[in-house]
Each structure stands twice: as C-alpha cells, then as structure tokens.
Amino acid sequence: MRHLGLFLLLFAVACVSDPREELLDTTPILAVPSWAKDAIWYQIFVERFRNGDASNDPTLTDIEGSWPHAQPEGWEPTPWTHDWYRQESWAEATGQDFYFTVQVRRYGGDLQGVIDKLDYLQDLGVTALYLNPLNDAPSLHKYDARTYRHIDRNFGPDPRGDEARIAAEDPTDRATWGWTAADSLFLALVEEVHRRGMRIIVDYSWNHTGITFWAWKDLLANQQDSPYADWYEIERFDDPATPDTSEFAYSGWAGVKELPEWKKIGRPEGMHHGAIDGTLIPAVRERIFSVTRRWLDPNGDGDPGDGIDGFRLDVAEMVPLGFWREYRRFVRSINPDAYLVGEVWWEEWPEKMMDPGPWLEGDVFDAVMNYRWYMPTRSFFAGAPPNLTASQYVAHLDSVASGLGPDHLEAMMNLTASHDSPRFATSIYNPGRYKYQVNPRENPDYKIDRPDERTRQTQQMILVQQFTYIGAPHIWNGDEVGMWGADDPDARKPMVWADLAYENETIHPFGRPRRRDPVAPDSALLQIYKDLIALRMQHLRLFVDGALTYLLTDDARGLLAYERVLGDERAVVAFNTSERPQILPLEVEDGTYRAIFPAGDAVNVTDGSLTADLPPRTAVVWIRD
16 A cells, blocks of 8 residues: 555656646655665765866856856866966966965866766775766856756866757746756766666755856846846845945855855744745746756656656755755655755854754655764764763764664765865864864964875774764765865865876965875775775675664773674674774674674684774774674
8 A cells, every 4th residue: 555655646746747736745755765775975076076078178158157256367277187286377377376266277077087987986886976066057066056957068078069058948948948968968877877786866056046047147137127036035136226236235155145045935034044944935946846857857757767866955954944845745756765865064163063853854854964973983083172082972973863763864974074074084184173274274284285194094993983883974086095185175176096197296375384295096095995885785784774782982991892783693893092902802792703804813702702902093893703
C-alpha cells in the first residue's frame, strides 16, 4: 500500500503542469535517501577544478557584472600553474592589491575538465559529486545568477552560441527554453556519472540572484513599473519627479549589493535568518520550481533517471521554512529519492552555530553541511579553542547530535573544509578560532605556507574519525592532495594535478617574508584518503548503520576510543592525541582484532581486554575477524 500511495501521488503530480497546483498536495515525503547515507562526497568548484577546453575560457564580457566591476587593460585568464599570490601584469597595472585583483581572475575550469577527471574521482573511491553553482553567472563562484535555467556559458563548448540562444528565449515562457551547448554537456556529465554508479547534486541559491539577472535588469530600468517590482526586497524606488537616481535602495545578501534578495512574504518583520516561517512570492516560486523540474527530469518523461540526484541549497537559514516545505514536496514529487542538503551555518558568527533541528524534521532537508561536527573535532585533535579534552569532545558530539533522528545523522555531510572556509590543512596548521581572522588580511601572523608534518599527523587522525564516524564523509576538491590556503578567496586556488608543473609559491600578499614552497600533489596523503575510503566501503553497513559506543575517554593521557557494532561485525577505533607513546587498555568482546588502518598485526583477545601500544599522535582501526 505504501508503494501504491506513492504511485498515486506521482501520477497526480504528473497530470498537472502549473507548479502552483503541485503545491496543493500536502503529503510530506519524509524518508532520507538511503544512498546519501552511503555516500563519499566530493565537492567540485568547477572554475578551479580542471580546464578541459581552452576554447571556452572567459572574456571580460563574460565576467561583466561581477564584483569588483573592473575591466583591466590587457586582462586574460590566469595560467593554471601560476604562483597564487603573484599578481599578473594586468593586475599590477591597476595599482590595486592582490585581494582586489584576485576577484577578477579566471582560470577557465569547465565541465569538460570534470568529465576528463571522472576516472581520477572513481579511483579515489568517490561515490557522489556536489558541484558548486553551474547556473550562468558572471562571477567565479556563480551565486550571482544571470539566469537559473541554463548552465554557465563558459562551462560548455560554445559560449557565444549559448549567449545568443539564451538571449532569444523568453525567460517567463518555458515553451521557449531550449538546451544550450553547455546544458547538453552537463547532461552528458550526469549520464556518465550515473553510468559509473555515482550520484550528482548541484548548488543553487534560492535566496538571491545577481544584478545581471533578467528580472533585476528590467526592475532597474523600469523601477516600480516593472512587472518584477514585487519580486525583490526593495526598500525604496527612485522618485521619477526628481533628477536624483540614488534614491533606489534594496536588500542584498549580507549587504552585498551584487546579490539582490528575493522578497520574503509572511516572515516576521525584522527577522532575516533562522527557523522562520513564510515563503517567496508565487511568481518567483514558479520560476524556481520550473528550473528544479528541468534538472531533475530533463526530458520530461516522468523518469528522473536522466536528471540530477538532488540539490545543495545555499544560505538556507535565510529562506523561510514555508518555502522549503513546499520545495521538498515538489522535489520529491518528481524524484522520491532526491537528496536535499542545506547550508545552515551561523546563528551568531563566530561564536554560535545554528541548531539545524527545525530543518531536519523530515519536511525540509535530509541533512545539512555539518560544520558543527568539524568545529569540535578540530578543537580536540588540533588543540584549537576551546581546547576540548576527550570527554568534553564526546559531550560536544553528543550535543551536536541531540534532537536529530538517526536517518538524518547518517546522511549528514561531514566536512573538514569547503569553498567557504580555510583549506583543511591550513585550518589545522593555524589552530586559532574557527572562521575568525583566518586570513593574512585580518591576522598578520596567519600562516599561508605549506603545512608541516605535525599538521599531516593531525589531519590523519581527523580523517580516521571522519571515515569511521556517523555521517557521510565529504572532501573539498584538492584537500586529498594536500592543497593549502587561507579563507576565501585563498581556499579557491586551482586544483593541483600531477600532470601539470606548477610555479613555486614564493610571494606573500603583503610583501612579508615567506619560504619557497613547491606546489605538487601530496601522494602520501592521497593514499591515506584512498585507504580510508576503501576501509569504509569494505565495511559500509558497519560504519553507516552500526551502533557507536565510546570505550575510553582519558583526558590526562589524550586517549579516545570507540567501537562500531552491527550484529557480529565490530570495529574498534582508537586515538592517541598526546606527544608520547601510550598503552591502550580497552574492554572488548573476545575475538581476533586485525589492525586494518594502518595495516598491522592482529591482536587475539581472550579475556575481554585489548591492549595495544599507540605511538604519539596516531589513530588505529581494528576490525574483528
């Protein structure tokens, strides 16, 4: 009967074409997709991942409308292997500093580059891709959409042709929407990802557009007479009776005027983020739902197999809950197995993160980007404030999980870094407060050079925890080969590939002394990622579904151990975070425990006590045979 009910729901939705009618079904589809719990996530920032087609590289025309609105003479895309902090000749000629001109940089990463590196990702062990925004947009990050309905012109093989195709369409009439060359290449990517047994989700911001978005441009030109005048959060229109054009005022995301926000209705006055009811206006919802359907079921045949597998949803706490509930129902009516993960981050930056509970009750998202896991994990393993002890760390993890159902916890996207934070290695190398003054602009002492061996030891311990803990491990592209970098924009360096020869990093953005750092993939770290992914996948049900019990929290000696248990299958995971060797005594069930990471000798337990020597700053995983 459950399957019959789902069939009737899908049939009813398929019989209507107006998204407004689709909202009439109030039956929430609560289940978390099982595939998302099993995922090994890999996040790709396409512009900086791989340049697979140099013929589609951006021009100044393509980036017009993005901050800082500069059009430097002699501008051209930056060579992929360029020393990150060294300004190009065109950048030096502007007289502006690095952090101004770096925003004008483009490297030419594209979808062909992603396709070319699918073998690499599959060899790594990745099973699910999360791509930062692909929608056509002038910026390097693509959160400032020109249009939602098409893939960025420079990500496909025919930018000028795509530009003409998009201009010929009526954005308000779905019947005029065609498929650009970039759209077609993206669908080819989706097909190839699925052929390999992998999943793919894409990133959208339904909170704001860019200033080159078609509706915004009409609003700017026609002000209150625009048919889109009530789509955005407008504080004041220009007064046509005065010559002054500076009267126009509106709300941009976080005060950024290049990102005008959609109007929210039914939201309490003065409330701009958090678990707040309300929605977007009907006309905006219709556009969003049309684009959503386009990528979930591209050929419109009712079978979502040719579409993407879900969405990562940007600044989700700034979009009202009422809209998200409608959105989940709509998405699940097209693909009942689609995954929705929200960016729910700061309640009070940089002290307090948002409790994701209201978004994880089954009627909004399946998971959130789990920065709340990484913050205490970094504190315990790296000695970052507030310098948690083992018992405090366990208590903090329990607090993070409190109130959340097991399905949502298992599907959480557990990440050590992203495009919005310092690189994993650099975050550990600079063990200060998380996301606070984590760049050389605000903190002159912030280290931007290649992290040291101690950092690598800490990373390995955190990776062992990440790949044996509850939740789906996430990798930010490049972290697996040891890339380093401060907070945005330094976290968005071009991917380091073994087949390219990179310039050494020798420049400090503020002219301070620094050492010369060779730039090349860290093959040893890459192998650690491969080994841990293989370990998790070989014992997937244990590490996804198994119960977690803490065996030891020894604050004085810096020891932590837990076990994962599922039926007769059992894993023991232990950490020595101290600077000295430690003898580890653990009470476990009898059996033969094989050291699987790092590979080592087996331990026969006959008296319920597993005793092992742990070197300083190491982690070990045993599997009971």
